[in-house]
Amino acid sequence: MTAQGVRGEQLLSGGERFAPEPGFFAKLIAPGFTNILDRIDAGLERGSLIGHLPDGTTRMLGGRAPGFEAEVWLKDWRALLRLATNGTIGWYQAYEAGEWDTNDMTATFAVMSDNVRTLGGTARSSGPFRWAAALAHRFNRNDKAGSQRNIAAHYDLGNDFYAAWLDPSMTYSSALGCGEDGLEVAQQRKLEAMAERIGEPKTVLEIGCGWGSMAEHLAQQGAKVAAISLSEEQLAYARQRRDSSIEFRKQDYRDAAGQFDAIVSVEMVEALGREYWPEFMDCVARNLKSGGRAALQYISIEDDLFETYTGTADFIQAYIFPGGLLIKSSEFRQLAEARGLGWQDELRFGPDYAETLRIWRERFEDAVAHKRLPEGFDDRFVRLWRYYLAYCEAGFRVGNIDVHQVTLVKQ
DSSP states (O other): OOTTOOTTHHHHHHHHTTSOOOOHHHHHHSOOHHHHHHHHHHHOOSSEEEEEOTTSOEEEEEOSSSOOEEEEEEOOTHHHHHHHHHHHHHHHHHHHTTSEEESOHHHHHHHHHHTHHHHGGGGSBOHHHHHHHHHHHHTTOOSHHHHHHHHHHHHTTOHHHHHTTSOTTOOOSOOSSOSTTOHHHHHHHHHHHHHHHTOSOSEEEEESOTTSHHHHHHHHTTOEEEEEESOHHHHHHHHHHSOTTSEEEEOOGGGOOOOEEEEEEESOGGGTOGGGHHHHHHHHHHHEEEEEEEEEEEEEEOHHHHHHHTTSOOHIIIIISTTOOOBOHHHHHHHHHHTTEEEEEEEEOHHHHHHHHHHHHHHHHHHHHTTOSOTTOOHHHHHHHHHHHHHHHHHHHHTSEEEEEEEEEEO
Protein backbone atom coordinates (compact mmCIF):
# COMPACT_ATOMS: atom_id res chain seq x y z
CA MET A 1 0.00 0.00 0.00
CA THR A 2 1.31 3.44 -0.91
CA ALA A 3 0.83 6.72 0.88
CA GLN A 4 -1.76 7.58 -1.76
CA GLY A 5 -3.74 4.43 -1.05
CA VAL A 6 -5.36 2.33 -3.73
CA ARG A 7 -6.04 4.40 -6.84
CA GLY A 8 -9.04 3.70 -9.03
CA GLU A 9 -11.07 2.43 -6.10
CA GLN A 10 -14.02 4.66 -7.01
CA LEU A 11 -14.45 2.76 -10.27
CA LEU A 12 -13.87 -0.65 -8.70
CA SER A 13 -16.23 -0.16 -5.78
CA GLY A 14 -18.78 1.78 -7.85
CA GLY A 15 -19.22 -1.15 -10.18
CA GLU A 16 -19.99 -3.52 -7.33
CA ARG A 17 -23.31 -1.75 -6.74
CA PHE A 18 -24.61 -2.98 -10.09
CA ALA A 19 -24.39 -6.73 -9.52
CA PRO A 20 -24.42 -8.27 -6.05
CA GLU A 21 -22.94 -11.71 -5.54
CA PRO A 22 -25.27 -14.41 -6.90
CA GLY A 23 -26.34 -16.12 -3.73
CA PHE A 24 -28.84 -18.83 -2.87
CA PHE A 25 -31.76 -16.97 -4.48
CA ALA A 26 -29.87 -16.70 -7.77
CA LYS A 27 -29.15 -20.42 -7.70
CA LEU A 28 -32.85 -21.12 -7.36
CA ILE A 29 -33.90 -19.02 -10.35
CA ALA A 30 -30.91 -19.56 -12.67
CA PRO A 31 -31.02 -22.35 -15.25
CA GLY A 32 -28.72 -25.33 -14.86
CA PHE A 33 -25.15 -24.93 -16.03
CA THR A 34 -25.66 -27.29 -18.97
CA ASN A 35 -28.70 -25.31 -20.02
CA ILE A 36 -26.68 -22.09 -20.02
CA LEU A 37 -24.04 -23.69 -22.23
CA ASP A 38 -26.77 -25.00 -24.53
CA ARG A 39 -28.22 -21.50 -24.88
CA ILE A 40 -24.81 -20.02 -25.72
CA ASP A 41 -24.18 -22.81 -28.23
CA ALA A 42 -27.54 -22.24 -29.93
CA GLY A 43 -26.93 -18.50 -30.13
CA LEU A 44 -23.51 -18.65 -31.79
CA GLU A 45 -24.31 -18.47 -35.49
CA ARG A 46 -20.77 -17.39 -36.40
CA GLY A 47 -17.42 -18.26 -34.87
CA SER A 48 -16.77 -20.56 -31.95
CA LEU A 49 -15.78 -20.86 -28.32
CA ILE A 50 -13.91 -23.90 -27.04
CA GLY A 51 -14.83 -24.27 -23.39
CA HIS A 52 -12.59 -26.18 -20.98
CA LEU A 53 -15.00 -26.94 -18.15
CA PRO A 54 -14.46 -27.38 -14.39
CA ASP A 55 -15.27 -31.09 -14.56
CA GLY A 56 -12.34 -31.67 -16.93
CA THR A 57 -14.38 -31.96 -20.13
CA THR A 58 -14.08 -29.77 -23.22
CA ARG A 59 -17.00 -28.51 -25.26
CA MET A 60 -17.22 -26.70 -28.58
CA LEU A 61 -19.81 -23.92 -28.67
CA GLY A 62 -20.86 -22.68 -32.10
CA GLY A 63 -18.57 -23.61 -34.97
CA ARG A 64 -21.34 -23.51 -37.59
CA ALA A 65 -19.92 -20.72 -39.74
CA PRO A 66 -16.63 -18.79 -39.98
CA GLY A 67 -16.06 -16.05 -37.45
CA PHE A 68 -14.00 -15.14 -34.43
CA GLU A 69 -12.54 -18.03 -32.44
CA ALA A 70 -11.34 -18.26 -28.85
CA GLU A 71 -10.77 -20.66 -25.98
CA VAL A 72 -12.12 -20.17 -22.47
CA TRP A 73 -10.97 -22.00 -19.37
CA LEU A 74 -13.95 -22.13 -17.01
CA LYS A 75 -12.47 -22.70 -13.57
CA ASP A 76 -15.65 -22.37 -11.52
CA TRP A 77 -19.29 -23.01 -12.49
CA ARG A 78 -20.24 -19.81 -10.66
CA ALA A 79 -18.95 -17.85 -13.67
CA LEU A 80 -21.90 -19.13 -15.72
CA LEU A 81 -24.29 -18.24 -12.92
CA ARG A 82 -22.93 -14.69 -12.88
CA LEU A 83 -23.30 -14.45 -16.67
CA ALA A 84 -26.87 -15.74 -16.61
CA THR A 85 -28.01 -13.38 -13.86
CA ASN A 86 -25.85 -10.26 -14.30
CA GLY A 87 -24.79 -10.33 -17.95
CA THR A 88 -21.58 -8.53 -18.91
CA ILE A 89 -21.19 -7.11 -15.39
CA GLY A 90 -21.35 -10.58 -13.88
CA TRP A 91 -18.95 -11.97 -16.50
CA TYR A 92 -16.40 -9.32 -15.53
CA GLN A 93 -16.88 -10.07 -11.84
CA ALA A 94 -16.25 -13.75 -12.59
CA TYR A 95 -13.02 -12.80 -14.38
CA GLU A 96 -11.98 -10.60 -11.46
CA ALA A 97 -12.65 -13.53 -9.10
CA GLY A 98 -10.47 -15.86 -11.23
CA GLU A 99 -13.42 -18.03 -12.25
CA TRP A 100 -12.50 -17.99 -15.96
CA ASP A 101 -9.63 -17.12 -18.27
CA THR A 102 -8.94 -17.09 -22.00
CA ASN A 103 -6.13 -17.30 -24.53
CA ASP A 104 -7.38 -14.16 -26.32
CA MET A 105 -9.61 -11.75 -24.44
CA THR A 106 -10.45 -9.57 -27.43
CA ALA A 107 -11.44 -12.59 -29.55
CA THR A 108 -13.58 -13.97 -26.70
CA PHE A 109 -15.53 -10.72 -26.50
CA ALA A 110 -15.73 -10.52 -30.30
CA VAL A 111 -17.37 -13.96 -30.53
CA MET A 112 -20.09 -12.83 -28.14
CA SER A 113 -20.48 -9.38 -29.70
CA ASP A 114 -20.68 -10.78 -33.22
CA ASN A 115 -23.60 -12.96 -32.14
CA VAL A 116 -25.35 -10.52 -29.81
CA ARG A 117 -28.58 -10.52 -31.81
CA THR A 118 -28.94 -14.33 -31.85
CA LEU A 119 -27.74 -14.79 -28.26
CA GLY A 120 -30.69 -12.69 -27.11
CA GLY A 121 -30.81 -12.44 -23.32
CA THR A 122 -28.15 -15.09 -22.69
CA ALA A 123 -25.43 -12.55 -21.97
CA ARG A 124 -27.63 -9.88 -20.39
CA SER A 125 -28.76 -9.45 -16.83
CA SER A 126 -32.19 -10.86 -16.05
CA GLY A 127 -35.11 -10.44 -13.66
CA PRO A 128 -34.39 -8.53 -10.47
CA PHE A 129 -30.70 -8.33 -11.35
CA ARG A 130 -31.57 -6.42 -14.53
CA TRP A 131 -33.71 -3.99 -12.57
CA ALA A 132 -31.03 -3.53 -9.91
CA ALA A 133 -28.40 -2.67 -12.55
CA ALA A 134 -30.74 -0.24 -14.28
CA LEU A 135 -31.49 1.46 -10.95
CA ALA A 136 -27.82 1.74 -10.06
CA HIS A 137 -27.19 3.36 -13.44
CA ARG A 138 -29.93 5.89 -12.75
CA PHE A 139 -28.05 7.01 -9.64
CA ASN A 140 -25.17 7.97 -11.98
CA ARG A 141 -27.34 10.33 -14.04
CA ASN A 142 -25.55 13.36 -15.44
CA ASP A 143 -27.16 16.33 -13.79
CA LYS A 144 -24.54 18.93 -12.90
CA ALA A 145 -23.46 17.30 -9.65
CA GLY A 146 -23.54 13.82 -11.17
CA SER A 147 -21.47 14.89 -14.16
CA GLN A 148 -18.76 16.20 -11.87
CA ARG A 149 -18.61 12.91 -9.93
CA ASN A 150 -18.71 10.74 -13.03
CA ILE A 151 -16.00 12.66 -14.86
CA ALA A 152 -13.74 12.66 -11.81
CA ALA A 153 -14.10 8.89 -11.35
CA HIS A 154 -12.59 8.16 -14.76
CA TYR A 155 -10.55 11.14 -15.91
CA ASP A 156 -9.06 12.13 -12.57
CA LEU A 157 -7.30 8.78 -12.10
CA GLY A 158 -4.13 10.80 -12.59
CA ASN A 159 -2.21 12.37 -15.45
CA ASP A 160 0.74 10.14 -14.58
CA PHE A 161 -1.45 7.06 -15.14
CA TYR A 162 -2.66 8.12 -18.59
CA ALA A 163 0.81 9.33 -19.62
CA ALA A 164 2.12 5.81 -19.03
CA TRP A 165 0.22 4.38 -22.03
CA LEU A 166 -1.27 7.13 -24.20
CA ASP A 167 0.86 8.61 -26.98
CA PRO A 168 2.89 11.76 -26.18
CA SER A 169 0.06 14.04 -27.37
CA MET A 170 -2.15 12.71 -24.53
CA THR A 171 -5.04 12.22 -26.94
CA TYR A 172 -7.65 9.85 -25.46
CA SER A 173 -9.95 9.29 -28.45
CA SER A 174 -9.83 7.37 -31.71
CA ALA A 175 -7.00 8.06 -34.08
CA LEU A 176 -7.69 8.28 -37.82
CA GLY A 177 -5.98 6.03 -40.36
CA CYS A 178 -3.98 3.88 -37.96
CA GLY A 179 -1.20 2.21 -39.92
CA GLU A 180 2.52 1.82 -40.20
CA ASP A 181 3.14 5.51 -39.49
CA GLY A 182 2.22 4.94 -35.84
CA LEU A 183 -0.33 6.13 -33.30
CA GLU A 184 1.02 9.64 -32.78
CA VAL A 185 0.85 10.44 -36.51
CA ALA A 186 -2.66 8.95 -36.71
CA GLN A 187 -3.79 11.08 -33.77
CA GLN A 188 -2.39 14.18 -35.47
CA ARG A 189 -4.28 13.18 -38.61
CA LYS A 190 -7.50 13.06 -36.56
CA LEU A 191 -6.89 16.54 -35.16
CA GLU A 192 -6.25 17.89 -38.66
CA ALA A 193 -9.44 16.27 -39.97
CA MET A 194 -11.49 17.88 -37.21
CA ALA A 195 -9.87 21.26 -37.85
CA GLU A 196 -10.59 21.04 -41.59
CA ARG A 197 -14.30 20.64 -40.83
CA ILE A 198 -14.53 24.08 -39.26
CA GLY A 199 -12.41 26.00 -41.76
CA GLU A 200 -10.42 28.97 -40.43
CA PRO A 201 -12.47 30.36 -37.54
CA LYS A 202 -11.32 33.25 -35.41
CA THR A 203 -13.02 31.96 -32.26
CA VAL A 204 -13.62 28.36 -31.17
CA LEU A 205 -15.34 26.71 -28.22
CA GLU A 206 -14.18 23.20 -27.40
CA ILE A 207 -16.63 21.19 -25.29
CA GLY A 208 -14.77 18.52 -23.34
CA CYS A 209 -11.15 19.43 -24.02
CA GLY A 210 -9.36 16.46 -22.44
CA TRP A 211 -5.65 17.17 -22.01
CA GLY A 212 -5.78 19.94 -24.62
CA SER A 213 -4.31 18.47 -27.82
CA MET A 214 -7.26 19.58 -30.00
CA ALA A 215 -7.35 23.06 -28.46
CA GLU A 216 -3.62 23.50 -28.99
CA HIS A 217 -3.85 22.38 -32.62
CA LEU A 218 -6.52 25.01 -33.27
CA ALA A 219 -4.62 27.72 -31.38
CA GLN A 220 -1.52 27.03 -33.45
CA GLN A 221 -3.64 27.68 -36.54
CA GLY A 222 -4.47 31.14 -35.22
CA ALA A 223 -7.83 30.61 -33.52
CA LYS A 224 -8.75 32.10 -30.15
CA VAL A 225 -9.85 29.00 -28.22
CA ALA A 226 -12.00 28.62 -25.10
CA ALA A 227 -11.81 24.99 -23.90
CA ILE A 228 -14.03 23.58 -21.16
CA SER A 229 -13.83 20.45 -19.00
CA LEU A 230 -14.94 19.19 -15.59
CA SER A 231 -11.73 17.24 -14.92
CA GLU A 232 -9.39 18.91 -12.45
CA GLU A 233 -6.49 16.70 -13.55
CA GLN A 234 -6.92 17.33 -17.25
CA LEU A 235 -7.26 21.08 -16.77
CA ALA A 236 -4.15 21.22 -14.58
CA TYR A 237 -2.15 19.42 -17.27
CA ALA A 238 -3.53 21.57 -20.09
CA ARG A 239 -2.95 24.86 -18.31
CA GLN A 240 0.65 23.90 -17.59
CA ARG A 241 1.60 22.25 -20.89
CA ARG A 242 -0.47 23.81 -23.67
CA ASP A 243 -0.41 27.09 -25.59
CA SER A 244 -0.79 29.95 -23.12
CA SER A 245 -3.27 31.76 -25.38
CA ILE A 246 -5.93 29.08 -24.74
CA GLU A 247 -8.53 29.81 -22.09
CA PHE A 248 -9.05 26.53 -20.22
CA ARG A 249 -12.17 26.70 -18.06
CA LYS A 250 -13.71 24.34 -15.55
CA GLN A 251 -17.27 24.65 -16.79
CA ASP A 252 -20.31 22.49 -17.46
CA TYR A 253 -21.43 22.66 -21.11
CA ARG A 254 -24.87 23.78 -19.90
CA ASP A 255 -23.28 26.95 -18.54
CA ALA A 256 -21.36 27.86 -21.68
CA ALA A 257 -22.45 31.23 -23.06
CA GLY A 258 -21.00 33.17 -25.94
CA GLN A 259 -20.91 33.49 -29.70
CA PHE A 260 -18.26 31.46 -31.52
CA ASP A 261 -17.37 31.00 -35.15
CA ALA A 262 -16.93 27.29 -34.53
CA ILE A 263 -17.37 24.55 -31.92
CA VAL A 264 -15.51 21.25 -31.61
CA SER A 265 -16.23 18.30 -29.36
CA VAL A 266 -14.33 15.02 -29.44
CA GLU A 267 -15.92 11.99 -27.78
CA MET A 268 -17.57 13.97 -25.01
CA VAL A 269 -21.22 13.31 -25.83
CA GLU A 270 -21.02 9.64 -24.74
CA ALA A 271 -20.80 10.97 -21.17
CA LEU A 272 -24.16 12.75 -21.33
CA GLY A 273 -26.94 10.16 -21.17
CA ARG A 274 -29.95 10.21 -23.49
CA GLU A 275 -32.00 12.64 -21.41
CA TYR A 276 -29.28 15.28 -21.81
CA TRP A 277 -28.73 14.99 -25.57
CA PRO A 278 -31.22 17.83 -26.24
CA GLU A 279 -29.37 20.10 -23.80
CA PHE A 280 -26.09 19.42 -25.57
CA MET A 281 -27.60 20.32 -28.94
CA ASP A 282 -29.13 23.43 -27.35
CA CYS A 283 -25.63 24.38 -26.19
CA VAL A 284 -24.22 24.01 -29.70
CA ALA A 285 -27.06 25.96 -31.32
CA ARG A 286 -26.95 28.69 -28.66
CA ASN A 287 -23.20 29.29 -28.81
CA LEU A 288 -22.64 28.99 -32.55
CA LYS A 289 -22.88 32.07 -34.76
CA SER A 290 -25.21 32.00 -37.75
CA GLY A 291 -23.39 30.14 -40.52
CA GLY A 292 -20.92 28.73 -38.02
CA ARG A 293 -19.70 25.15 -38.08
CA ALA A 294 -19.38 22.53 -35.35
CA ALA A 295 -17.24 19.41 -35.69
CA LEU A 296 -18.19 16.42 -33.54
CA GLN A 297 -16.51 13.07 -33.01
CA TYR A 298 -18.71 10.56 -31.22
CA ILE A 299 -19.20 6.84 -30.55
CA SER A 300 -22.45 5.13 -31.53
CA ILE A 301 -24.15 1.79 -31.12
CA GLU A 302 -26.17 0.30 -33.96
CA ASP A 303 -29.76 1.58 -33.96
CA ASP A 304 -31.30 -1.89 -33.77
CA LEU A 305 -29.33 -2.66 -30.59
CA PHE A 306 -29.93 0.64 -28.83
CA GLU A 307 -33.20 0.01 -26.98
CA THR A 308 -32.02 -3.34 -25.61
CA TYR A 309 -28.72 -1.72 -24.62
CA THR A 310 -30.53 1.01 -22.67
CA GLY A 311 -32.73 -1.49 -20.83
CA THR A 312 -30.10 -2.08 -18.17
CA ALA A 313 -26.46 -1.25 -17.49
CA ASP A 314 -23.45 -3.01 -18.98
CA PHE A 315 -19.88 -3.54 -17.80
CA ILE A 316 -18.66 -0.21 -19.21
CA GLN A 317 -21.36 1.79 -17.45
CA ALA A 318 -20.86 -0.06 -14.17
CA TYR A 319 -17.07 -0.02 -13.96
CA ILE A 320 -15.50 2.36 -16.48
CA PHE A 321 -17.68 5.33 -17.48
CA PRO A 322 -20.30 5.98 -14.78
CA GLY A 323 -23.34 7.60 -16.34
CA GLY A 324 -22.13 6.93 -19.87
CA LEU A 325 -24.31 6.01 -22.85
CA LEU A 326 -23.38 5.38 -26.47
CA ILE A 327 -25.15 7.48 -29.08
CA LYS A 328 -28.09 6.43 -31.24
CA SER A 329 -26.93 8.21 -34.36
CA SER A 330 -30.32 8.63 -36.04
CA GLU A 331 -31.82 10.23 -32.93
CA PHE A 332 -28.78 12.45 -32.40
CA ARG A 333 -29.08 13.70 -35.97
CA GLN A 334 -32.78 14.46 -35.55
CA LEU A 335 -32.02 16.55 -32.45
CA ALA A 336 -29.41 18.54 -34.36
CA GLU A 337 -31.60 19.18 -37.39
CA ALA A 338 -34.55 20.21 -35.23
CA ARG A 339 -32.35 23.05 -33.93
CA GLY A 340 -31.32 24.27 -37.36
CA LEU A 341 -27.98 22.44 -37.37
CA GLY A 342 -27.42 20.87 -40.78
CA TRP A 343 -25.80 17.42 -40.61
CA GLN A 344 -23.00 17.17 -43.19
CA ASP A 345 -20.06 15.01 -44.30
CA GLU A 346 -20.48 12.16 -41.82
CA LEU A 347 -17.48 9.82 -41.67
CA ARG A 348 -17.43 6.43 -39.94
CA PHE A 349 -14.08 4.84 -39.05
CA GLY A 350 -14.72 2.14 -36.44
CA PRO A 351 -11.84 -0.12 -37.59
CA ASP A 352 -9.44 2.70 -36.72
CA TYR A 353 -10.80 2.73 -33.18
CA ALA A 354 -10.22 -1.01 -32.91
CA GLU A 355 -6.60 -0.42 -33.90
CA THR A 356 -6.27 2.55 -31.53
CA LEU A 357 -7.50 0.37 -28.67
CA ARG A 358 -5.17 -2.47 -29.64
CA ILE A 359 -2.21 -0.12 -29.51
CA TRP A 360 -3.33 1.37 -26.19
CA ARG A 361 -3.70 -2.15 -24.80
CA GLU A 362 -0.20 -3.10 -25.93
CA ARG A 363 1.24 0.10 -24.46
CA PHE A 364 -0.63 -0.50 -21.22
CA GLU A 365 0.66 -4.08 -20.96
CA ASP A 366 4.18 -2.84 -21.64
CA ALA A 367 3.82 -0.23 -18.89
CA VAL A 368 2.63 -2.94 -16.49
CA ALA A 369 5.43 -5.33 -17.45
CA HIS A 370 8.13 -2.69 -17.04
CA LYS A 371 6.58 -1.21 -13.89
CA ARG A 372 5.94 2.20 -15.42
CA LEU A 373 2.46 2.56 -13.95
CA PRO A 374 2.47 5.01 -11.06
CA GLU A 375 2.18 3.65 -7.53
CA GLY A 376 -1.24 2.90 -6.14
CA PHE A 377 -2.76 0.87 -8.97
CA ASP A 378 -3.04 -2.70 -7.70
CA ASP A 379 -3.44 -5.97 -9.61
CA ARG A 380 -7.21 -5.76 -9.36
CA PHE A 381 -7.22 -2.41 -11.18
CA VAL A 382 -4.76 -3.66 -13.80
CA ARG A 383 -7.09 -6.56 -14.60
CA LEU A 384 -10.03 -4.14 -14.84
CA TRP A 385 -8.21 -1.88 -17.31
CA ARG A 386 -6.96 -4.80 -19.38
CA TYR A 387 -10.53 -6.12 -19.60
CA TYR A 388 -11.91 -2.69 -20.54
CA LEU A 389 -9.52 -2.09 -23.43
CA ALA A 390 -10.07 -5.58 -24.91
CA TYR A 391 -13.87 -5.34 -24.43
CA CYS A 392 -14.07 -2.07 -26.35
CA GLU A 393 -11.68 -3.23 -29.08
CA ALA A 394 -13.92 -6.23 -29.76
CA GLY A 395 -17.01 -4.04 -30.16
CA PHE A 396 -15.33 -1.95 -32.86
CA ARG A 397 -13.86 -4.99 -34.61
CA VAL A 398 -17.31 -6.54 -34.93
CA GLY A 399 -18.98 -3.25 -35.90
CA ASN A 400 -21.77 -3.11 -33.33
CA ILE A 401 -20.25 0.14 -32.16
CA ASP A 402 -18.71 2.77 -34.41
CA VAL A 403 -16.98 6.14 -34.28
CA HIS A 404 -18.09 9.09 -36.38
CA GLN A 405 -16.99 12.55 -37.38
CA VAL A 406 -19.69 14.92 -38.56
CA THR A 407 -20.01 18.62 -39.35
CA LEU A 408 -23.00 20.64 -38.10
CA VAL A 409 -23.73 23.92 -39.89
CA LYS A 410 -25.97 26.48 -38.24
CA GLN A 411 -28.59 27.60 -40.76
